Every structure is written in C-alpha cells, then in structure tokens.
Amino acid sequence: MKCDTDGEWHRGQLEPFGLLEVSPSAGVLNYGQGIFEGLKAYRTTDGRSLLFRPEENAKRMIFGAERMCMPAPSVDTFVDAVKQTVLANKRWVPPVGKGSLYVRPLLIGTGPVLGLSKSPEYTFLVYAAPVGDYFKEGPAPIHLKVESMYSRAVHGGTGGVKTICNYAPVLKAQLTAKKEGFTDVLYLDALERKYLEEVSSCNIFIVKDNVIATPEAKGCVLPGITRKCILELAQSLGYKVEERKVDVDELMDADEAFCTGTAVVVSPVGSVTHRGTRVLFSNSGVKRVSSIFYKFLTDLQMGRTADTRGWTTEV
Numbered sequence: 550m551k552c553d554t555d556g557e558w559h560r561g562q563l564e565p566f567g568l569l570e571v572s573p574s575a576g577v578l579n580y581g582q583g584i585f586e587g588l589k590a591y592r593t594t595d596g597r598s599l600l601f602r603p604e605e606n607a608k609r610m611i612f613g614a615e616r617m618c619m620p621a622p623s624v625d626t627f628v629d630a631v632k633q634t635v636l637a638n639k640r641w642v643p644p645v646g647k648g649s650l651y652v653r654p655l656l657i658g659t660g661p662v663l664g665l666s667k668s669p670e671y672t673f674l675v676y677a678a679p680v681g682d683y684f685k686e687g688p689a690p691i692h693l694k695v696e697s698m699y700s701r702a703v704h705g706g707t708g709g710v711k712t713i714c715n716y717a718p719v720l721k722a723q724l725t726a727k728k729e730g731f732t733d734v735l736y737l738d739a740l741e742r743k744y745l746e747e748v749s750s751c752n753i754f755i756v757k758d759n760v761i762a763t764p765e766a767k768g769c770v771l772p773g774i775t776r777k778c779i780l781e782l783a784q785s786l787g788y789k790v791e792e793r794k795v796d797v798d799e800l801m802d803a804d805e806a807f808c809t810g811t812a813v814v815v816s817p818v819g820s821v822t823h824r825g826t827r828v829l830f831s832n833s834g835v836k837r838v839s840s841i842f843y844k845f846l847t848d849l850q851m852g853r854t855a856d857t858r859g860w861t862t863e864v
C-alpha cells in the first residue's frame with residue numbers, strides 16, 4: 550500500500566511475489582529511507598498458525614518511522630497486513646519442528662528525490678518465506694567475537710530503530726568474524742569501546758549470581774521484542790533484572806550469557822573472545838537460565854502451553 554503527500558495510506562492488495570518498480574531517484578535507494586520488521590508465524594501441534602506479539606512489531610515500526618521522517622501504517626493496518634499475508638501463505642507455514650514462516654514488513658520511501666529531503670511517496674509491503682529453525686536441535690551455543698574495530702551505532706544515530714541503514718555497517722564485521730570461525734559479532738559502544746550494545750541481529754543478557762542484566766535499549770540498542778518478553782518473564786519468575794550499562798569485563802566474568810531475538814529465540818553464549826582472550830561458558834545446559842526462557846517461549850509459540858499473557862495471535 551502507498552502513502553503520498555496527503556499522509557493517508559491507500560488500501561493495498563495481495564499480489565504474487567514479484568519485482569518492485571521504483572524510480573532510480575527513490576528516497577530509499579539514495580538516502581536510505583527504509584525500515585523493516587521481522588516476525589514469524591508458527592504451526593502449532595494442533596495445526597493452527599500463530600503470530601507472536603505482532604502489535605509490538607507495529608509499534609516499533611511507528612517509533613522508527615518518526616526517527617526516519619517517514620509516515621507509518623497504524624498498528625491495526627500493520628497487523629491486518631501481516632495476518633492477510635500469513636493467511637494467503639498458510640500452506641507454507643511449516644509443521645512443528647520444521648521451521649516457521651518468516652514475515653517481513655517493509656516501509657520504504659519510493660518517491661523521487663534529488664537533494665536530501667523527504668520522499669514524496671512511501672510504500673508499505675509485507676512478504677513472507679518459509680525458513681528452517683535457526684538451530685536444528687534446540688538452542689546451540691553462540692560463539693561471539695567482541696568487535697574492536699567496527700561500530701554498529703553512534704549516539705544520536707539510528708541504532709535504536711530497525712532501519713535498513715543499520716545493517717550495512719555490520720556486514721563487513723560479520724563476514725570477517727564468520728571467516729574466523731565465530732557465530733556472530735558483539736558490538737561495544739562506539740565512544741569508550743567498553744560497554745555492551747548488541748549482537749548483529751539479537752540482544753544480549755548476562756547472568757551473575759541470579760541477577761540478569763542487559764544493556765539499556767536506549768539510542769544505540771534495538772529494543773528487541775524477545776528482549777522485552779524475557780525482561781517480563783524473568784521478573785515474574787523472581788529474578789532480579791537490571792537494564793543498565795554492562796561493562797564487557799562483566800560479561801567475561803558472568804556465570805552465563807545468552808542472546809535473544811526472533812531468529813535465535815533464546816540462545817546460550819558458548820564463548821566470548823575479546824582482544825584475544827577467550828572465555829568459555831560451559832555450565833550444563835539444563836541448569837542454564839536461558840534454557841528455561843527458551844522452553845517457555847517455544848512452548849507458547851508452538852501452542853504447547855496455554856497463552857495466559859495474550860502474546861499469540863491466531864491467523
């Protein structure tokens with residue numbers, strides 16, 4: 550669906566996946582006016598299809614659009630478009646244990662601009678594709694490289710919103726780390742290179758003496774929806790939870806660390822390498838705090854437990 554200078558979203562329709570025609574001078578191609586979201590539809594054990602907190606993705610898009618000077622669809626319009634896309638692709642939602650249907654809402658400036666200014670037209674679209682489980686046999690440990698050369702976000706920048714622009718600067722760091730045998734990259738603050746921010750596509754938590762801490766999702770860190778769930782769950786399970794600056798030395802000394810995100814759900818950190826020093830987190834899988842959260846979320850997403858929080862939406 551499209552929005553032009555009148556600020557109104559005009560009704561869109563379902564179309565087969567195909568090419569998108571945009572002007573070479575489109576705002577998104579020249580000045581990066583683009584935001585996306587990522588969510589998954591899961592098949593339940595009794596054959597239903599469930600979305601997980603889609604209204605949270607809608608709210609995050611609205612928040613990001615304000616920073617990127619773009620109009621955004623309302624929560625209802627966003628959720629309705631996501632539901633329609635899942636409904637139209639229901640046969641592609643894989644059975645339990647075989648993955649999920651990844652849904653990608655995208656908001657881009659498609660109007661022509663030459664000088665740096667707002668695009669006169671915006672397009673909101675949703676596409677979907679089946680994906681396998683991130684880890685084939687339950688959550689596997691992630692091996693992180695703490696990045697010491699490249700930064701993901703700067704103060705006053707766009708690190709805290711899900712704009713397409715944030716993913717270009719991390720590609721080089723990510724590809725280099727993968728070549729070196731790491732699973733992913735953990736970014737530190739760009740100023741002091743001392744405080745944890747996040748991993749390329751997930752948030753990070755540390756556990757020490759039953760206290761769970763995670764960097765504040767302000768400014769540079771994306772407020773992950775899985776992160777938000779874990780903060781709520783941890784509190785309800787009686788853990789002390791802290792959102793604050795987390796020094797990289799605290800991570801190296803933690804009892805446990807884990808990452809959260811739509812793709813990884815909740816995955817334990819197996820090792821962290823920082824300036825040549827490698828710390829292994831080898832505590833037994835069943836005792837991990839992260840395994841409690843992983844089970845809780847996946848049971849809910851697959852419909853194996855009753856949803857008392859209203860976090861799932863049936864399609």
Ligand code: PMP
Nearest residue numbers: 750751752771773774775810811
């Ligand atoms: N940080 C970044 C940079 C991400 O791309 C993602 C994935 N959306 C996350 C964190 C985790 O967010 P969520 O739990 O909403 O998937």
